[in-house]
Amino acid sequence: MKKWNELVPGAIILDAGNAVQFKTGSWRAFRPQWTEENCIHCLFCWIYCPDMAVKTEDGKMTGFDYDYCKGCGICARECPGKKGKKAIVMVEEGK
Amino acid sequence: MATPLKLKELSKKPDLLTHGHRMCAGCGAPIVVKMVLMASEYPLVASNATGCLEVSTCISEYTAWKIPWIHSAFENAAATISGVETMYRAWKKKGKITEKVKFIAFGGDGGTYDIGFQSLSGAMERGHDMVYICYDNGAYMNTGIQRSSATPRGADTTTSPVGSVVLGKIQRRKDLTRIMAAHNIPYVAQASPSHWLDLMKKVRKALDVDGPAFINILSPCNRGWRSKTDDAIALSKLAVETCYWPLYEIENGVTRITFKPKEKKPLEEFLKPQGRFKHMFAPGNEHLLKQLQEDIDMEWERLNKESSTEK
Ligand code: SF4
Ligand code: SF4
Numbered sequence: 001m002k003k004w005n006e007l008v009p010g011a012i013i014l015d016a017g018n019a020v021q022f023k024t025g026s027w028r029a030f031r032p033q034w035t036e037e038n039c040i041h042c043l044f045c046w047i048y049c050p051d052m053a054v055k056t057e058d059g060k061m062t063g064f065d066y067d068y069c070k071g072c073g074i075c076a077r078e079c080p081g082k083k084g085k086k087a088i089v090m091v092e093e094g095k
Numbered sequence: 096m097a098t099p100l101k102l103k104e105l106s107k108k109p110d111l112l113t114h115g116h117r118m119c120a121g122c123g124a125p126i127v128v129k130m131v132l133m134a135s136e137y138p139l140v141a142s143n144a145t146g147c148l149e150v151s152t153c154i155s156e157y158t159a160w161k162i163p164w165i166h167s168a169f170e171n172a173a174a175t176i177s178g179v180e181t182m183y184r185a186w187k188k189k190g191k192i193t194e195k196v197k198f199i200a201f202g203g204d205g206g207t208y209d210i211g212f213q214s215l216s217g218a219m220e221r222g223h224d225m226v227y228i229c230y231d232n233g234a235y236m237n238t239g240i241q242r243s244s245a246t247p248r249g250a251d252t253t254t255s256p257v258g259s260v261v262l263g264k265i266q267r268r269k270d271l272t273r274i275m276a277a278h279n280i281p282y283v284a285q286a287s288p289s290h291w292l293d294l295m296k297k298v299r300k301a302l303d304v305d306g307p308a309f310i311n312i313l314s315p316c317n318r319g320w321r322s323k324t325d326d327a328i329a330l331s332k333l334a335v336e337t338c339y340w341p342l343y344e345i346e347n348g349v350t351r352i353t354f355k356p357k358e359k360k361p362l363e364e365f366l367k368p369q370g371r372f373k374h375m376f377a378p379g380n381e382h383l384l385k386q387l388q389e390d391i392d393m394e395w396e397r398l399n400k401e402s403s404t405e406k
Contacts, residue, residue: 002156019115019159043102047291048328050125052114059103068114072121073325
């Protein structure tokens with residue numbers, strides 16, 4: 001935390017996106033787990049994640065950013081998976 | 096060239112709302128905002144009314160926004176951004192800026208339907224080149240689930256609590272989308288994060304308009320709706336499929352329904368997973384359910400009559 005006299009006058013933040021310094025992953029009680037062979041790379045998990053915690057590379061799902069994932073479970077719920085098998089399941093943390 | 100509205104292509108764009116924001120797990124609002132920002136092909140400047148989105152994305156000296164963003168108060172997100180847009184036009188005239196920039200105001204239903212309503216109405220009437228995005232979660236969630244004029248009839252909130260005499264909110268919700276259409280602005284729409292492509296198409300249309308535009312977007316809130324953290328998308332989808340939250344647009348006065356459910360689901364399917372409507376399913380309260388279903392049927396029928404082109 002900065003002291004009051006170290007802040008930019010006018011309550012301006014010059015470092016856009018510096019909220020990334022906050023790791024919200026510690027909020028998580030359940031963790032999404034990805035099974036690559038069931039993934040069709042539809043990217044529904046990525047578009048619906050409220051925390052930008054689904055990682056992609058060149059238009060493909062590559063896993064989760066556990067530093068920020070809050071464990072809401074939306075990705076798992078919306079994942080169509082392959083042949084009725086989900087590519088994402090939620091597992092309890094610490095198990 | 097515009098990025099095609101395909102997830103594969105969109106995923107290559109940088110996030111303009113970063114992680115590290117402190118919205119609750121499973122909140123609909125950051126999903127709505129990321130989709131809005133992602134759809135844009137223009138550099139954006141945004142204002143934000145006081146509310147969940149504002150307090151949780153900009154805490155102390157930390158911000159989750161990668162675009163210029165301003166918050167001043169609860170009631171004036173539209174007035175604030177209309178001032179910024181006016182400044183931009185003045186600078187453009189003087190040649191101080193050449194780039195084409197677009198302006199967005201974000202507000203929750205409290206900051207839009209109620210507290211910010213007059214400044215929104217004024218900015219729309221003055222014809223600023225701006226888009227107002229309301230993320231409607233149906234109550235003052237940030238301060239502890241107080242009813243707003245967007246809260247649906249019957250919902251249990253801390254200021255319309257369910258007791259032995261009064262059973263949740265008594266009044267019908269305000270139809271803000273229609274009120275904005277009555278401003279005769281070029282573009283007004285209603286969208287839902289479950290239908291991301293429809294939502295992004297609408298954002299692109301709204302931004303391309305040279306003048307004011309308004310989009311009302313449903314934003315599930317698992318804390319206030321008393322639902323599970325993983326059902327924001329499932330519930331917003333049910334809201335559309337039950338016609339609780341129809342997807343439509345009004346472009347230059349012409350109304351068009353942009354998604355018609357193949358079969359209209361009974362409203363219960365949307366209400367049942369939400370604890371705020373639990374009392375409606377108790378024996379003896381069937382009339383509450385019936386009344387809300389009648390409201391929805393009436394509004395859907397009227398929208399169908401008004402809509403011209405959709406088959
Ligand atoms: S939603 Fe499921 S199938 Fe689709 S990309 Fe994500 S993990 Fe893969
Ligand atoms: S559990 Fe929630 S926060 Fe974590 S990756 Fe899935 S959608 Fe994102």
